Amino acid sequence: MPHEIAPRSGVAFALDRGQRLSVIDPEGGQVADLLAFNRDDIGEVISSGRTIDYASRLYLSAGDPLYSNRSNVMLDIVEDDVGRHDFLLTPCSKAMFRIIYGDEQPHQGCFGNLAEALAPYGVTEDMIPIAFNCFMNVPVDGATGEIVVLPPLSKAGDRIVFEARMDLVIGLTACSALQSNGGSFKPIHWEVA
Amino acid sequence: MPHEIAPRSGVAFALDRGQRLSVIDPEGGQVADLLAFNRDDIGEVISSGRTIDYASRLYLSAGDPLYSNRSNVMLDIVEDDVGRHDFLLTPCSKAMFRIIYGDEQPHQGCFGNLAEALAPYGVTEDMIPIAFNCFMNVPVDGATGEIVVLPPLSKAGDRIVFEARMDLVIGLTACSALQSNGGSFKPIHWEVA
Numbered sequence: 001m002p003h004e005i006a007p008r009s010g011v012a013f014a015l016d017r018g019q020r021l022s023v024i025d026p027e028g029g030q031v032a033d034l035l036a037f038n039r040d041d042i043g044e045v046i047s048s049g050r051t052i053d054y055a056s057r058l059y060l061s062a063g064d065p066l067y068s069n070r071s072n073v074m075l076d077i078v079e080d081d082v083g084r085h086d087f088l089l090t091p092c093s094k095a096m097f098r099i100i101y102g103d104e105q106p107h108q109g110c111f112g113n114l115a116e117a118l119a120p121y122g123v124t125e126d127m128i129p130i131a132f133n134c135f136m137n138v139p140v141d142g143a144t145g146e147i148v149v150l151p152p153l154s155k156a157g158d159r160i161v162f163e164a165r166m167d168l169v170i171g172l173t174a175c176s177a178l179q180s181n182g183g184s185f186k187p188i189h190w191e192v193a
Numbered sequence: 194m195p196h197e198i199a200p201r202s203g204v205a206f207a208l209d210r211g212q213r214l215s216v217i218d219p220e221g222g223q224v225a226d227l228l229a230f231n232r233d234d235i236g237e238v239i240s241s242g243r244t245i246d247y248a249s250r251l252y253l254s255a256g257d258p259l260y261s262n263r264s265n266v267m268l269d270i271v272e273d274d275v276g277r278h279d280f281l282l283t284p285c286s287k288a289m290f291r292i293i294y295g296d297e298q299p300h301q302g303c304f305g306n307l308a309e310a311l312a313p314y315g316v317t318e319d320m321i322p323i324a325f326n327c328f329m330n331v332p333v334d335g336a337t338g339e340i341v342v343l344p345p346l347s348k349a350g351d352r353i354v355f356e357a358r359m360d361l362v363i364g365l366t367a368c369s370a371l372q373s374n375g376g377s378f379k380p381i382h383w384e385v386a
Contacts, residue, residue, distance in 0.1 A: 049282050049322070052281055052340065053283060054292050057337070058339075069283075071286065089246045095264030099264065100246070125263075126237070140335045144250070144252070145251035145252030146251075
């Protein structure tokens with residue numbers, strides 16, 4: 001049975017080198033922000049800037065490695081039912097809900113959920129970079145550079161599977177931003193094999 | 194007289210709130226990687242993920258603020274002769290030269306130059322994020338997500354001007370990657386007013 005992450009919440013857990021993590025969208029249309037840290041040296045963290053540079057591509061899928069800020073491969077994407085994820089944007093946060101949504105009493109968002117879940121592993125807020133946002137659908141206009149956040153393309157039961165290339169701490173959420181999730185908050189499932 | 198950054202090198206310096214920093218491409222076709230840290234709390238650093246999220250645009254120019262990892266505005270772009278800069282990619286590094294160029298004895302790149310110049314301010318390698326890469330020309334294919342590094346659009350004497358919104362430490366380079374600079378390494382000029 002997979003683990004369930006309740007809507008607008010997050011978890012952290014250990015993932016050993018060689019293990020496979022499945023991130024599953026049980027109802028469809030729900031984003032899951034994923035972070036990875038080197039469990040033996042927590043300053044090493046997933047890096048969108050290095051990964052995109054080496055892939056020469058914004059959109060990553062099965063076959064693509066995810067690199068760290070030290071240019072080591074942390075995870076390989078080994079299966080992908082959806083083919084569209086985001087690796088440009090930081091996790092939603094109180095500040096983001098204030099600036100973009102105008103919320104006066106904002107939710108702590110994926111950023112707060114990740115910070116809370118990862119704190120026992122020694123991760124501080126300033127160490128949280130751009131996440132690999134599973135199922136997040138952010139098309140780019142090549143001419144103007146404009147980006148837009150559309151509902152995910154994931155359908156009920158779709159999954160993306162990662163294989164760990166080092167011993168990791170994983171942070172994972174059921175995303176808290178309305179726009180990213182087609183207007184409703186749903187759970188995320190995950191399992192390790 | 195502006196300061197000169199020699200080809201393939203970098204500097205760090207203080208920039209006070211309200212001061213304006215001009216980054217000038219004296220010969221044309223040369224990239225300058227720019228980092229900004231909060232001088233009073235060095236864990237606060239420029240964030241591409243938050244800036245792009247709030248701008249809803251990859252390509253930034255005059256009028257756009259550059260946000261920190263705590264969602265505070267660090268710099269405003271106040272003038273821009275070129276209109277095309279990159280905010281997707283991490284500074285070129287030994288690892289990047291090995292992986293992309295196949296160099297066996299790689300240059301330390303902008304990453305090494307920035308780390309060296311910023312060390313006296315308490316910045317460590319793991320604290321170096323995606324830089325704001327002045328004049329770097331990285332078009333995106335909206336359909337496939339593919340990116341390509343083309344020669345800069347900057348001509349001799351072109352500049353981009355930033356105004357500091359807090360007391361900062363700036364890291365700035367004359368970029369060390371052949372592909373980013375149209376095949377030759379040139380100096381960068383900067384001045385503070």
